[in-house]
Amino acid sequence: QVRLVESGGGLAQAGDSLRLSCVASERSVSKLPMAWFRQAPGKEREFVAGISWSGSETVYAGSIKGRFIISRDNAKNTVRLQMNSLKPEDTAVYYCAALTVNYAAIKHYPNEYNVWGQGTQVTVSS
Numbered sequence: 001q002v003r004l005v006e007s008g009g010g011l012a013q014a015g016d017s018l019r020l021s022c023v024a025s026e027r028s029v030s031k032l033p034m035a036w037f038r039q040a041p042g043k044e045r046e047f048v049a050g051i052s053w054s055g056s057e058t059v060y061a062g063s064i065k066g067r068f069i070i071s072r073d074n075a076k077n078t079v080r081l082q083m084n085s086l087k088p089e090d091t092a093v094y095y096c097a098a099l100t101v102n103y104a105a106i107k108h109y110p111n112e113y114n115v116w117g118q119g120t121q122v123t124v125s126s
Helices: 027-031
Strands: 004-007 010-013 018-024 034-039 046-051 058-060 068-073 078-083 092-098 120-125
Touching (some): 018 034, 018 120, 058 068
Antiparallel strands (some): 018 078, 046 058, 068 078, 092 120
């Protein structure tokens, strides 16, 4: 089973940028759709951005569209989330997820993904 490890979270001020990375343990991830979700305290886990196996298709939540960019480097088994113009409401634990179905379409709901990283905390102060 592929394993995912996130990194890059931390403290930021409003307007700053952070880049999250998710490194997979197996090259098979290059055939899988992947996504970033986030979960703030007391709230449900929500979709942030998704990317197709090839990287040719991306989908974003409306709340972050135009500020965040998802990308992947299949040669390095890595998916990234570039977060710009951060806001306090972006504060959450960010999770990387994969659906282990080769060449599947991007999914939008947590229960549609079956592999998760441990999460990385992002805290944005005003």
